[in-house]
Amino acid sequence: MTGVTCAAMLVAGTATAADAASGSSDEKIVVTEQATDRILVLDSDRQSWQETKVLWSWRPSAANGLGDLVASWGAPSDAKLRHRDGKPHLLAVDSLGLATVVSYPDGAAYWATSVGTQPNLHSIELLPDGNVAIIASRGKWLRVYTASQGARSNSYVEFPLSDGHGVFWDNGSRLLWALGGDELVALELGGTPAQPELTEVRRTPLPTPKGHDLQPVAARPDRLWITTDSGVYQYSKSKNAFLQDYRGADRISVAGVKSVGDDLQSGQVLTALIQNKNLCTWCTDTATLNRRKETLTLHGAQIYKARWWVDPSTRSQ
Template sequence: MDATQAQAQAQAQTTATATATAGAYKVAITEQKKGQVLLFDRTAGFTDANVLWSFSTGNAPGWDHPFEVRFRETQRYGTIALMTFGKPGEGRAGIVDVTSKPHLTRADLMWSARITSYPHSIERVPRAGTVVVAGSRDRLHVFAPSGSDPATLKEVQTLAFTKAHAVLWDDQNELLWVTGGTLVRTYRVKGTLRAARLEKHGRDITIAGNGHDIQPDYARPGTLLVTDSHRVYSVDKTARTATVIARMSYVKSYVRHAGGQAMWTADPDVEDSVWGGSTVRFSTGGDRTRPGAQIYKARLYTTRFH
């Protein structure tokens, strides 16, 4: 075998590995045109026939434009989905039981709340039972329950945070990470149930601007992936440093699977009023397009925090 043949064989093996890895997970998208959260196999076409699970809002007032979906495990209910929706001045946060049935609507909500600060992201803190919503205008909303039932969630704290766009729980360090504007910041959660409160912890990390998304890097434990309007950063959680690893315009979400594949969404036309395009991009294994869709974020279907 000559060098060219060896290189071709190695490339074929790499492609086969990437394809196998690509088939090992599912992808959820927030589709803003029709007000839907949709789940697909990574390697299937993103068509109606291939939808594995969905939540549809009917684009009711406050429920249009889904921005976030996040899957988390609970002892009482199993897997739940946390979601945010809305337009400036009128939005909603909601929780549903993912395992109850394959196609859900607002009638299936376990809990919801009206949030007028344009909610872009939501996270649940285990044990404390706290739910934190990032209102992209200027604040964090902290909801706490009286027991294990999400229906008892009530807002107990509001914190100023300009342009808050994303929240993520770090179960390794028991910290809530938040990004927005030029900051990446962490909070401790003190207390449980209705006594839960956020307290700022550690020094802020500065990025170039308009922090947008924050996700685990499943291929690199100990690091997070943070985006702003033109960059993707790798954040070392211990050193609290941010290193630019990619430059791309108007990236809305970015994550890396444990197998090494990166997945992201971006706004292809910043001149219009639409916040996303019809394609989810992957570093290997081929992109996926849903014609006519307005995809804001793409999330791995996983309940893991890191």
Template sequence: MDASAAQAASDYKVAITEQKRGQVLLFDRTAQFTDANVRWSFSTGNARGWTHPFEIRFRDTQRYGAIALMTFGKPGEGRAGIVNVTGKTHLTRADLMWSARITSYPHSIERVPHAGTVVVAGSRDRLHVFAPSSSDPASLKEVQTLTFTKAHAVLWDEQNELLWVTGGTLIRTYRVNGTLRAARLQKHGPDITIAGNGHDIQPDYARPGTLLVTDSHRVYSVDKATRAVTVVAKMPYVKSYVRHAGGQAMWTADPDINDSVWGGSTVHFSAGGNRTRPGAQIYKARIHTTRFH
């Protein structure tokens, strides 16, 4: 193991979306992923619309401090939600600051800070744009719906002020024009084509200026300035992939593509040892950070 990977393995936390029990769980990277080691959690009780968590993302706000953005669901019935993470260790739906019903199978969610806008990727065929009337997330209301076939992931790029989206064979960027209820997405720049079924977009924290994008069988590095795409790795049914600033890569994959829940029990690391939660079905693993890049 190289020194940078060893350091990366010791100094961050990992959030996972565990679909079998309807939980979002936070662990220390170096701890075993057991119940006793859970540092923070959000549990849905697998209520209607709240099954199968797909996304967890932490962001900073001026008014509330750190918040968590999440999506859940199954075809035809899903939810997007926001909770404040600074007050309690174990949260439930009773702690939600905002939630919305999303029927297009929501797989990802992002917040655009200057506009207060929240964008949800509905993996069937659309992007949902929610805009607030104030700094209170409870005031979010859907103001725009855009067609995007198989939209699976959204990520705000604060360096270039662009929203990146992937789904199907496309990676696309949008400008966010206006603020509060006037905010709208407008397509910007040429589309990027990938082999197929784009699943995730994450920053490459070790390589500023690039993003990491997954589809069903590949991981790509995307240069944000030139839009050049390079294949980083090939692996079956990769769901999420990110690289820590120290150089260590972390990813999840689905070992049984024929079941109804999209994930396995293991979070994989390029160094320092994998982490397995027996019986779990983990869709995504995220580095616990509010940084966009």
């Protein structure tokens, strides 16, 4: 992915699959929509997508306290739901350099910074102490910023990682997992909130090149979703192994999957993969619900990632 935005008009679209009673979910979906440079939250039914019934949208602005960083926004590359002090927050990064955590639904900034366009930000995570981890592909680093020390705190600790694409804090193992182009790394967080430290505790080569997405498997706490350019895997932390023994692997594990995640309630696996005819060459206008084999389409959209609008730490097993 590069830091260039494709221009298009976002209009209502028509999903191609029929409704199915089994495998349906009440959860919402969040997408990074690059045609209009917005983070969008929608219901997970096809009518909402067909009629573009957006529940919530966000982009930086003077009104939400980020007017000075608007130039660092234009190709949103990740969006997640997390909680800070019991309150929901959007985590977002953009390839043009903005990294931010904003309260939901009012959109006010908890923390924000800009790293410029060169690093090419790909993912973000909120840590238990209030600090924020971000990862960059061209920057070849993972950084933990001391967001706990102030809304524009710019101090950080850096860990080198080639072609960094994904980052996830695992409450169970108390480790920060980072996905590079060729390896998955587990890091221990130490030090203090004001002076964090990172210590490598595990490094595992990927089964195929070019790691892309890293997410927890909701139904199996021992596992992480991992996508590469050519496939979708589940990584077992206890076995230190990449597996494709999950239900639906034959159709989920295809080339070009930019994001993946499962819904605990329904078992529904949500994916977004490159669409050959999209004006944005790394994007799609469609998210796929693999359990009920349904597609959700926003015609004219340029979606980079689609995720369940769920905080993994609040999921009940």
